[in-house]
Amino acid sequence: MLAALLAPAQLAPYIQHTLIRADATEQQVRAHVEECLEYGFDAAMVPGPWVPLAADILRGSNAVVASALDFPTVGVMTSAGKAAEAAELVRLGAEQLDMGVQIGWLKSGRYAAFRDDIAGVVASGVPVKVMLELPLLTAPERETAIALAVEAGAAYLKNASSGTVETANVESIRYLVERAPEGVLVKASGAITSYEQTVALLDAGAALVGTSAGVAIVDGCGSSESY
Numbered sequence: 001m002l003a004a005l006l007a008p009a010q011l012a013p014y015i016q017h018t019l020i021r022a023d024a025t026e027q028q029v030r031a032h033v034e035e036c037l038e039y040g041f042d043a044a045m046v047p048g049p050w051v052p053l054a055a056d057i058l059r060g061s062n063a064v065v066a067s068a069l070d071f072p073t074v075g076v077m078t079s080a081g082k083a084a085e086a087a088e089l090v091r092l093g094a095e096q097l098d099m100g101v102q103i104g105w106l107k108s109g110r111y112a113a114f115r116d117d118i119a120g121v122v123a124s125g126v127p128v129k130v131m132l133e134l135p136l137l138t139a140p141e142r143e144t145a146i147a148l149a150v151e152a153g154a155a156y157l158k159n160a161s162s163g164t165v166e167t168a169n170v171e172s173i174r175y176l177v178e179r180a181p182e183g184v185l186v187k188a189s190g191a192i193t194s195y196e197q198t199v200a201l202l203d204a205g206a207a208l209v210g211t212s213a214g215v216a217i218v219d220g221c222g223s224s225e226s227y
Contacts, residue, residue, distance in 0.1 A: 006199070008195045008217060008218050008219065008220040009039075009218050009219075011195065011198055011199070011202075011217060011218055012039045012040040012041050012042075012214070012218050013040060013041070013042055014042060014198070014202055014206075014207070014208055014209060015041050015042055015198070015208070015209055015210075015211060015214045015217065015218070016041065016042050016043040016044075016045050016064075016066055016187070016208055016209070016210040016211075017032065017035060017036050017039075017041040017042075017043065017044055017045065017211075017212075017214040017215075018045040018210050018211055018212045018214075019032040019044075019045065019046055019047075019212060020045070020046075020047060020068070020071075020072060020212070022047075024047075024050075026050075026053070029046060029050045029053060029054070030053065030057065032044065032046070033046065033053070033054045033057045033058060034057060035214070035215055036058065036061075036063040037057070037058070037061055037063060039214065039215065039218055040062075040063075041063060041214055042063065042064060042208060043063055043064035043065070043066040043095075043096060043208075044057075044058060044063060044064075044065060044066065045066045045067065045068065045098070045210060046065070046066075046067060047067065047068070048067050048068075048069065048085065048088075048089050048092075048094075051065060051067050051089055051092040051093050051094050052092050052093055054093070055092065055093025055094075056093075064095045064096055065093050065094050065095050065096075066094065066095065066096040066097070066098065067089050067094045067096075067097060067098075068097065068098040068099065068100075069082055069085045069086060069089065069097060069098075069099050069100070069121070070082055070099055070100035070101075071098065071099070071100045071131070071161055072161065072162060073100075074100030074101070074103070074131065074133065074161050075100055075101065075102050075103055075104060076100075077100075079102075079113070079116065079117040079120050080120070082099065082117065082120060082121055083120030083121060083123060083124070086099075086120070086121040086123075086124035086128075087123075087124050089124070090124045090125060090126055094126065095126055095127075096126055096127045096128075096129065096155075097121060097124065097126055097127075097128050097129070098128075098129040098130075098131060098158065098161075098187075098189075098210070099118065099121050099128055099129070099130060099131065100131050100161060101114065101117065101118060101130060101131060101132065101133070101145070101149075102114055102117050103133055103136055103137070105117070106137070106141055106144065106145055106148075107141065111144065111148055114145070114148050115148040115149075115151055115152045116152070117152075118130055118148070118149055118152035118153070118154060119152040119153060122152055122153035122154065127155035127156065128153070128154055128155055128156070129154070129155065129156035129157075129158050129187050130149040130152075130154040130156065130157060130158060131158045131160060131161040131189070132145050132146065132149065132157060132158060132159065132160070132176075133160055133161060133165050133166075134159050134160060134166060134172050134175070134176075135160065135165055135166045136165065142175075143179070146176070146179050146180075150180070150181060150184055154184060155184065155185065156184070156185045156186060156187045156207070156208070157176045157179075157180055157184060157185075157186050157187070158186070158187045158188075158189050158210075159172040159173060159176060159186075159188060159189060159190065160172075160189055160190045161189065161190075162189065162190055162191075163190045163191030165190060166190045166191075167190050167191040168188040168189055168190040168191065168192050168197070168201055168209070169201075170200050170201065170203075170204040172188075173186055173188050173201050173204040173205055173206050174204045174205060176205075177204065177205030177206075185207040185208070186205055186206050186207060187206060187207065187208040187209065187210060188201040188204075188206040188208070188209045188210070189209070189210040189211075192209050192210070192211040192213065192217075193211070193213045193216070193217075194213075194216075194217060195217050195218075195220055198211075198217050
């Protein structure tokens with residue numbers, strides 16, 4: 001893809017419009033989801049409790065309802081709790097899920113548990129994007145995490161959960177794209193705030209970018225948002 005040939009507004013179909021603030025009100029969430037319709041974003045990423053509202057607003061549109069679990073604090077849910085939450089979110093209307101992983105298990109050599117934790121969410125039946133938190137991993141751990149995520153059925157590999165872990169960059173995205181097997185895509189996440197950065201990530205091979213600065217990006221403006 002030569003994303004640089006796209007005008008800012010043409011980037012909307014590659015953006016998952018994200019609102020994860022704990023203090024977001026119903027009015028703010030509603031406005032956020034409606035922006036997906038106005039601008040043509042790929043998805044509205046909202047916290048689990050707001051999934052039914054997003055599903056109501058987006059019903060019949062091309063925009064996807066997405067949510068996240070074991071996030072924004074990653075690795076604190078049990079595998080059973082995570083699988084149950086995934087099933088509930090899908091029941092409420094989520095069509096895609098982004099998930100945190102158990103980095104501590106990976107670093108402890110508990111590879112089967114790490115894989116099965118992901119597989120439990122994949123069992124919900126919707127595409128799952130796995131937040132790999134690449135900056136927290138050694139080179140061998142990165143390779144193992146990718147292999148286990150793919151084995152578990154991940155639809156997307158993500159470089160990080162947010163800008164607090166990593167600013168999405170070309171190097172990390174290329175790294176994942178080079179290792180993702182056919183049929184597994186890459187989503188970029190983390191402090192994506194500008195048109196230029198979005199274009200660079202897409203040209204590096206990202207299929208999607210997740211950001212709370214979607215409106216600013218497609219309007220050709222900057223933003224200080226960090227997710």
